[in-house]
Amino acid sequence: MKHTAFAAISAIALTAAGVAVAEPQAEVLHWWTSGGEAKSVAVLQKEFADNGGTWTDMPVAGGGGDAAMTALRARVLSGNAPTAVQLKGPAIQEWYEEGVLADISSVAEAEGWADVLPEQIAEHMKCEGAWCAAPVNVHRVDWIWANKDVLEANGIEMPTTWDEFNAAAEKLQAAGIIPLAHGGQAWQDATVFETVVLGLGGPEFFQQALVDLDPEALTSDTMVAVFDQMRTLRGYVDDNFSGRDWNLATAMVMNGEAAFQIMGDWAKGEFLAAGKVPGEDFLCGSTPGEGFLYNVDSFAMFDVKGDDKKAGQDLLAELIVGPSFQEVFNLNKGSIPVRTDVALDKFDDCAHLSSEDMTASAEGGALLPSYAHGMALRGAQAGAITDVVTAHFNSDMSSADAVQMLADGVANSM
Amino acid sequence: MARWFETHLPKIVLAPSFIAVLIFVYGFIGWTAWVSLTRSKLLPKYEIVGFIQYDRLFASPRWDTAMTNLYIFGGMFIVISMVLGLILAILLDQQIRVEGAIRTIYLYPMALSMIVTGTAWKWILNPGLGVQAMVQGWGFENFKFDWLVNPDMAIYTIVLAAIWQSSGFVMALFLAGLRSVDTEIIRAAQIDGIPTWRVYTAIIIPSMAPIFLSAFIVLAHLAIKSFDLVIALTGGGPGYATDLPATYMYAMAFSRGDVGQAASSAMIMMLVIFIIVVPYLYSELRAKND
Numbered sequence: 177m178k179h180t181a182f183a184a185i186s187a188i189a190l191t192a193a194g195v196a197v198a199e200p201q202a203e204v205l206h207w208w209t210s211g212g213e214a215k216s217v218a219v220l221q222k223e224f225a226d227n228g229g230t231w232t233d234m235p236v237a238g239g240g241g242d243a244a245m246t247a248l249r250a251r252v253l254s255g256n257a258p259t260a261v262q263l264k265g266p267a268i269q270e271w272y273e274e275g276v277l278a279d280i281s282s283v284a285e286a287e288g289w290a291d292v293l294p295e296q297i298a299e300h301m302k303c304e305g306a307w308c309a310a311p312v313n314v315h316r317v318d319w320i321w322a323n324k325d326v327l328e329a330n331g332i333e334m335p336t337t338w339d340e341f342n343a344a345a346e347k348l349q350a351a352g353i354i355p356l357a358h359g360g361q362a363w364q365d366a367t368v369f370e371t372v373v374l375g376l377g378g379p380e381f382f383q384q385a386l387v388d389l390d391p392e393a394l395t396s397d398t399m400v401a402v403f404d405q406m407r408t409l410r411g412y413v414d415d416n417f418s419g420r421d422w423n424l425a426t427a428m429v430m431n432g433e434a435a436f437q438i439m440g441d442w443a444k445g446e447f448l449a450a451g452k453v454p455g456e457d458f459l460c461g462s463t464p465g466e467g468f469l470y471n472v473d474s475f476a477m478f479d480v481k482g483d484d485k486k487a488g489q490d491l492l493a494e495l496i497v498g499p500s501f502q503e504v505f506n507l508n509k510g511s512i513p514v515r516t517d518v519a520l521d522k523f524d525d526c527a528h529l530s531s532e533d534m535t536a537s538a539e540g541g542a543l544l545p546s547y548a549h550g551m552a553l554r555g556a557q558a559g560a561i562t563d564v565v566t567a568h569f570n571s572d573m574s575s576a577d578a579v580q581m582l583a584d585g586v587a588n589s590m
Numbered sequence: 591m592a593r594w595f596e597t598h599l600p601k602i603v604l605a606p607s608f609i610a611v612l613i614f615v616y617g618f619i620g621w622t623a624w625v626s627l628t629r630s631k632l633l634p635k636y637e638i639v640g641f642i643q644y645d646r647l648f649a650s651p652r653w654d655t656a657m658t659n660l661y662i663f664g665g666m667f668i669v670i671s672m673v674l675g676l677i678l679a680i681l682l683d684q685q686i687r688v689e690g691a692i693r694t695i696y697l698y699p700m701a702l703s704m705i706v707t708g709t710a711w712k713w714i715l716n717p718g719l720g721v722q723a724m725v726q727g728w729g730f731e732n733f734k735f736d737w738l739v740n741p742d743m744a745i746y747t748i749v750l751a752a753i754w755q756s757s758g759f760v761m762a763l764f765l766a767g768l769r770s771v772d773t774e775i776i777r778a779a780q781i782d783g784i785p786t787w788r789v790y791t792a793i794i795i796p797s798m799a800p801i802f803l804s805a806f807i808v809l810a811h812l813a814i815k816s817f818d819l820v821i822a823l824t825g826g827g828p829g830y831a832t833d834l835p836a837t838y839m840y841a842m843a844f845s846r847g848d849v850g851q852a853a854s855s856a857m858i859m860m861l862v863i864f865i866i867v868v869p870y871l872y873s874e875l876r877a878k879n880d
Contacts, residue, residue, distance in 0.1 A: 242844045249633065270847065274633050360739070360828055416718035418739035418828045555846035556631070563652050563830060570741045570829035581651060588649045589848075 200229035202488035204475070205251075206262035207244040209237040216508040223495050229488055234258055252276050257478035259489050263309065265300060265551040268476045272303035278477045278486075279306045283493045292497075292515045294538045297472050300551070308477060310496040313511035315471040316530045317440040317546040318371045318463040321426070321447070324456065326353060326435045334461040338375050338405055341436075341464055345412045348435050355412035357434035359420035362566040366548035366558075368438050369565045372405050375465030379542035382467065386547040389557060394583045403568060403575035410569055418570075429458065438463055440471060440549070444526055445510035460526040468537035471549040472514060560589035619860065626853035634849055643854035653855065656833040659745050660862070663834065664813035666749045667756070671809055672802070674753065675760025680790065682761070683768045693765070696758035704755065708822025711751040712738070741831035744824055748816075748832055751823055756812065760805050767801035768794060803870060810866050814859060835859045 202224065208217045217233075224231045236244035244262070251257055257276055271277055284290070284307035290298060293311065301309040322334060330351055335341035345355035358364060374382045377398045384393035393399065414434075417425075426446040428434040437443060447458050454460060462468070475496060477489050495501050502513035507522060512530050520531055537543040545551035547558055564585050568578040627638045647653050678696060682689055699707065714720040715738040725733040737743035771794050779789050817836040824832040826841075833841075835855055843852035 245847075246844055253633065267847070270632050361825065362827070362829070365829075415736065415739065416716070419712075419825055554631075556848045556851070559841070559846040559848075566827070566829040567651070567831075568829075570827065570831065584649070585651070588646050 199484050200224075200227070200488035200491045201232070201482075201484040202229060202259040202492045203232040203234055203485075204260045204262075204492070205234045205236065205244060205248060205258040206475075207236055207241045208262070209235050213509065216505045219504045219508065220495065220501060223498075223501055224492060227491055227495065229491050252478070257480060259480050259485055260310075260475040260477055260492055262473065263476040264472060264474050265545065265549075266554045267550065268300065268309050268474070269303055270554060271476060271478075272308055276479055277303055277308045278479045278489060279303075279308060280310070280477050280489065280493045281307045283307075283490045287494055287497060289497055292517050294514075294516060294534065294543060296538065296543050296545075297470065297514060300472060300545070301474060309474045310477070310493040311514040312473040312475065312496055313502075313506050313509055314514050314530075314534060315440050315442060315473070315511045315549075316462075316533070317367060317469040317471050317549060318374060318467065319439060319441055319443065319526075320371075320461050320463045321429055321437045321439065321443055322459040322461070323429050323432050323435055324459050326432050327459065330435075332435075334459055335464055338372065338464045342408060344435075349412065353432075354414045354428065354434040355436060356409060357425040357428040357437040358409075358413045358417050359422050359425045360413075360418040360570065361421070362562050363548060364422055364425075364439075365566040365569045366562045367440065367546075368409065369402070369406060369569075370469060370546060370548050371438055371463040371465075372402050372409070373399075374467045374469060374544070375463055376402050376405060378465065379467040379537075379540075379544060382544055386561070387545065387552045389553070389586050391583050391587070394586060395579050399579050399582070400575045403578045406565070406569055407575065440546075441510050441526065441530065444524075448510070448524075454524050454526050460529065462529075462533060466537075466540075467542040467544055468533050469544055469546040470534070471546045471551055473511075556589045557586060560585040622853045622856050625850060626857050628850055630850040630853070632847040632849070643850045644858075646851060647854050647858065652830050652833060653835075653838060655830060656835045656838045659832060659834055660814065662745055663749055663752070663816065664810065666746075667752050667813050668806060668809045670749070671753050671757045671760050672805055674757040675805070676764050676795075678757065678761040679764035679768055682765060693762070697762055698758065699755045700759045702755065704816075704818040705822045707751050707755045708819045711747065711754075712823050715747050738824065739828055741828045744828060744832045748820060748823055752813075752816070752819055755819075756809065760809070763801055763805050763808075764798070767798040771797050803873075807867065807870055811863060814863055814866075835862075 206217060208214060214235075217235075221231050221233065234247075236247045241262070248258070248261055252271075252274070263271065268277070284301075289301075289307065293301075297311060297314065301307055301311055303309075320334070326348070327333070330344075330347055330353070332344045332347060333340075335344055348355040358368065370382075370386060373386060377385065377393075381393060381396075381398055384390040385396075385399065422439055422443070423446050425434070425437050426439065426443045427450075429437045430447065430450055430452060441460075444454070444460065447454070452458050475492070477493060480486065480489065497515065499513075499515060499518050502515050502518050503522065506513050506527075512520070512523065512527050512534070516535065520528055523531075534543060547553055547561065550558060552558070553561070561582065564578055564582045567573065567581070568575075573581075624636065624638070625634050626643050627640060628635050629637070629639050629642065682693060686692070715735070717723065717734075717736045717739060722733060722735040725735070737747045775793060776789060779793060784792075815836055816834055817840065820826060820832055820834055820837050826833045826837050836859065839852045839855045839859070842848045842855065
């Protein structure tokens with residue numbers, strides 16, 4: 177209360193002193209608190225300050241964003257939403273339906289976002305046609321990472337089909353190497369699952385099953401085959417995988433204990449941080465099959481009162497999509513710029529591959545949202561699918577039972 | 591005036607806490623009950639649509655697992671903790687030396703938070719780091735102790751850690767109970783030449799019935815609200831094999847934006863506590879009225 181009074185008085189004082197333009201204010205709620213991520217946010221903070229804005233940082237760590245969402249809920253219910261919140265995928269529309277998001281179309285149109293963002297990704301940033309969020313980066317989820325020395329020593333190429341992968345895995349297992357480094361956490365099981373769905377079913381099937389939730393696709397023979405492949409993959413994972421964090425799995429690939437890991441391109445950050453060089457120490461490739469699964473981080477803009485806050489919101493949106501921030505941020509984070517017109521000279525080979533595949537997939541209709549990372553479905557539906565995937569992967573459930581549970585679970589989550 | 595103040599002082603002093611409890615406990619129970627009858631998703635909504643959230647809850651295989659785990663965990667935790675606590679208390683009651691030190695050692699796990707207990711046991715039980723790796727390192731290559739990563743056995747690791755933490759506390763309760771039994775009766779029995787085990791089964795333990803009840807109530811509510819131990823020890827995994835109702839509720843409310851579903855599971859948890867506590871309250875109140 178005291179604070180508000182103080183702010184009000186200083187605002188009056190400033191007006192009296194003849195400051196005509198409201199000073200941009202932004203309170204930003206995010207959960208980028210670990211090493212590389214914190215560095216990336218600091219970049220945005222600095223740019224914001226350089227443009228005359230006042231940034232109020234509101235980092236809420238913990239639970240992969242769960243803690244931040246709880247804080248957000250409390251703030252929204254008390255009628256005091258932050259200016260911008262790290263939100264992604266259908267969660268943006270979910271909050272829009274609660275009637276608390278702002279319209280930033282004026283900035284988006286002035287900056288020509290529609291021309292520089294891939295169409296599929298731009299759709300996620302719109303609420304009933306109006307822009308309500310600003311995209312930050314594109315993470316690719318369907319990556320397979322490999323230890324180059326291990327592959328060469330065993331005469332294995334990067335697999336391009338799941339059959340090739342299985343054959344390679346058998347060979348590695350015979351040589352006493354763990355074929356697949358994996359951490360037994362539900363979201364990691366889901367990550368592997370969706371790459372198998374994409375690989376075995378193709379982009380069209382992925383769309384039907386994990387985006388449109390078509391019951392026929394969910395119970396189809398293709399889905400049974402996907403669960404069969406998951407069971408096969410379970411055999412390529414070491415016995416001690418339960419509860420392992422993803423970065424520990426990445427370390428297993430790094431030190432040659434394991435050959436492959438299926439994980440989004442944040443894993444590249446781990447390799448680079450350990451001083452490994454792409455193409456020399458480790459290899460990156462898309463998981464078997466065609467298509468591109470994206471995981472786009474973004475900031476949703478909440479409805480705030482006061483010219484200074486609105487000005488801050490507009491400035492923030494402009495900077496986030498601006499080319500300079502896109503480059504610096506993504507170099508720090510391991511992802512690629514969401515703008516297609518940013519030069520990639522400073523980026524590594526994996527990022528180039530990612531960018532080329534994104535452009536090609538966007539044209540072929542194979543640019544798809546990741547379900548495991550909350551881009552394709554709302555929390556309740558995605559959670560219902562993950563429950564089945566992880567229950568199947570961690571037990572001896574048959575594929576037929578899993579498919580039935582999948583259809584029932586999805587129906588029950590509506 | 592002073593007299594009025596004197597007679598009403600207790601009421602005035604108690605009023606704030608009474609009002610706080612009324613709002614923050616019973617008020618919010620009522621609020622949760624209301625929300626559990628709505629279609630609330632991200633934020634609570636207040637249009638009542640009936641029992642749809644409960645239908646969804648009972649159709650969910652994950653909730654089934656959570657409830658089954660609650661029965662396994664609750665049953666084993668309560669029974670084994672009480673048996674172990676009683677045995678420890680009786681053994682300590684034999685006028686042994688350094689009783690004070692031993693009592694402290696057994697009671698000490700209670701001083702740890704569940705998070706610490708869970709993390710420590712996670713390392714002890716991890717097949718690649720803990721007991722299994724150690725025994726295999728001694729040369730017993732075939733030794734296997736992989737409960738933590740085995741979905742059928744993982745719930746028992748939680749039972750194990752919880753018993754380790756709580757049986758010392760139960761022991762302290764029982765020890766106090768044993769000491770409160772009238773020594774005259776025990777002496778009389780000894781003079782009559784009754785064997786010690788008969789003294790325990792026929793005199794001491796039956797006279798400790800209220801202590802049993804208190805221990806049971808304390809352990810039962812610990813079991814039902816168990817959350818931190820599961821999060822630290824298994825994170826609900828492998829898969830969701832060690833989910834308990836409290837972790838289910840957390841997942842629905844905070845990870846999945848399904849507030850209505852979370853509210854309905856909270857109501858069922860409360861119902862389970864009622865089923866256990868109401869007979870206790872009833873017997874207590876009746877005892878007082880007699």
